[in-house]
Amino acid sequence: MTEASPGAEPLRPSRRNLLGFVGAGVAGLAAGAAAGGVAASIAHTGGGAAGGGGSVVPFFGAHQAGITTPAQDRLHFAAFRMLSGTTRDDLVALLQEWTTAAASLTSGRSIGTGSEPDNALLPPDDTGEAEGLHAAHLTLTFGVGRALFDPRDGIDDPYGIRARLPQAFEPLPSFAFDLLEPDQSDGDLCVQACADDPQVAVHAIRNLARIAAGSAHLVWSQLGFGRTSSTTRAQDTPRNLFGFKDGTANVMSEEREALDEFVWAGSEAPAWMNGGSYLVARKIQMTIETWDRASLGEQERIIGRTKLAGGPLSGGDEFAAADFTAADAVDTASPAIDMASHLRLAHPTNNAGVRLLRRGYNYVDGSNTLGQLGAGLFFISYQRDPAAFVRVQRSLKSDLLNEYIRHIGSGLWAVPRGVRRGEYLAQALFE
Ligand SMILES: C=CC1=C(C)c2cc3[nH]c(cc4nc(cc5[nH]c(cc1n2)c(C)c5CCC(=O)O)C(CCC(=O)O)=C4C)c(C)c3C=C
Ligand SMILES: [Fe+2]
Numbered sequence: 139m140t141e142a143s144p145g146a147e148p149l150r151p152s153r154r155n156l157l158g159f160v161g162a163g164v165a166g167l168a169a170g171a172a173a174g175g176v177a178a179s180i181a182h183t184g185g186g187a188a189g190g191g192g193s194v195v196p197f198f199g200a201h202q203a204g205i206t207t208p209a210q211d212r213l214h215f216a217a218f219r220m221l222s223g224t225t226r227d228d229l230v231a232l233l234q235e236w237t238t239a240a241a242s243l244t245s246g247r248s249i250g251t252g253s254e255p256d257n258a259l260l261p262p263d264d265t266g267e268a269e270g271l272h273a274a275h276l277t278l279t280f281g282v283g284r285a286l287f288d289p290r291d292g293i294d295d296p297y298g299i300r301a302r303l304p305q306a307f308e309p310l311p312s313f314a315f316d317l318l319e320p321d322q323s324d325g326d327l328c329v330q331a332c333a334d335d336p337q338v339a340v341h342a343i344r345n346l347a348r349i350a351a352g353s354a355h356l357v358w359s360q361l362g363f364g365r366t367s368s369t370t371r372a373q374d375t376p377r378n379l380f381g382f383k384d385g386t387a388n389v390m391s392e393e394r395e396a397l398d399e400f401v402w403a404g405s406e407a408p409a410w411m412n413g414g415s416y417l418v419a420r421k422i423q424m425t426i427e428t429w430d431r432a433s434l435g436e437q438e439r440i441i442g443r444t445k446l447a448g449g450p451l452s453g454g455d456e457f458a459a460a461d462f463t464a465a466d467a468v469d470t471a472s473p474a475i476d477m478a479s480h481l482r483l484a485h486p487t488n489n490a491g492v493r494l495l496r497r498g499y500n501y502v503d504g505s506n507t508l509g510q511l512g513a514g515l516f517f518i519s520y521q522r523d524p525a526a527f528v529r530v531q532r533s534l535k536s537d538l539l540n541e542y543i544r545h546i547g548s549g550l551w552a553v554p555r556g557v558r559r560g561e562y563l564a565q566a567l568f569e
Pocket of ligand 1: 378380382383384385386387388420422424441443480481484485486493494514515517527530531534543
């Protein structure tokens, strides 16, 4: 799919053409070629954002950023659908343009020629609301949906990628109590934008959506705040909207062996996914008004941990190991950690040793006419194989928490390995 030049301006290439040119250059460079390619082009065409300000998370690397990166405070998550009739070339062009833009945005620069181009007759390349703001640890993590590998519009393999479909990439099954809304689920592509400044995260998604115009359409997006997980031991454990510490027993970035075992896809995966991961997102509505009427003891029994300190009910501080054989101090015939508590059911000992890297955010989507907040957890987990999530979620069928939550959105994406300098996102999927 080609796009007409927005005007007959001979002096300066259009943003689309400019990005296309850079993308083509990127595609032509051998992997591992001199770093100049993308970054230098951007530096020379970029506009006047304030730059990194010491808060830049590198975009290029063996793994995509935004997975083990210390969890930032804010989220804007977006799902896109490829437009009808688009081809493999359109998809490649989009990924090339997104690569160029993402390298620029995450380093705190504007897109293309910036928000003040030299020709006032053209729309600015960058929408401008991040002018003067720093990178705010912005990470952009891109995923590919399972539907991209399926027949569409009467074409068997519209993007020519079926041969690269990883064996593990099976659609999620439906789970007990699912009340999924299609307009908050799935998507051909996803972008997880995390930053310490909400304006920076929103600016990134907005501009990626603009760039996608003509090839992909933003189908739903979700704002999040108050990260509900730590991904490094250097971070304090945050709290979810039930008021409990969330993320205590997460897979942390310091746990190199555990990351290889549970988070990064390895040699079992095709080359484009070797070093990648699978992202599961679940929009989980929490009936906080009902929860707030439950006694403290009941809340703690449901979670399996104390509310304030976050220690397991079997005793010890937040990071003490849970003892599932310990008896309750008062009712000695019962276990200290309830058989149907969230902690017991989600714990690796109940799930064949499986661990997930959780990276979710709280959300509040306004309120309803009954005065109830549309509050919840935008749960995100990364795992080496989607089957790990399925295993844990199935275990949660008898979770006491289910009385207070509803899963209303869902998605699974393959997150390709990191982008090397000179490459574009998911390049190995097309080679
Ligand atoms: C399928 C995976 C999970 C979903 C969905 C999920 C929803 C969910 N969780 C909480 C609150 C807490 N979860 C905690 C621990 C925890 N949760 C999962 C998985 C899912 N949670 C795992 C794998 C674990 C770790 C278990 C372990 O190894 O000990 C905790 C305890 C603190 C912590 O370790 O993070 C809380 C609190 C809510 C409110 C929720 C849905 C809205
Ligand atoms: Fe949980």
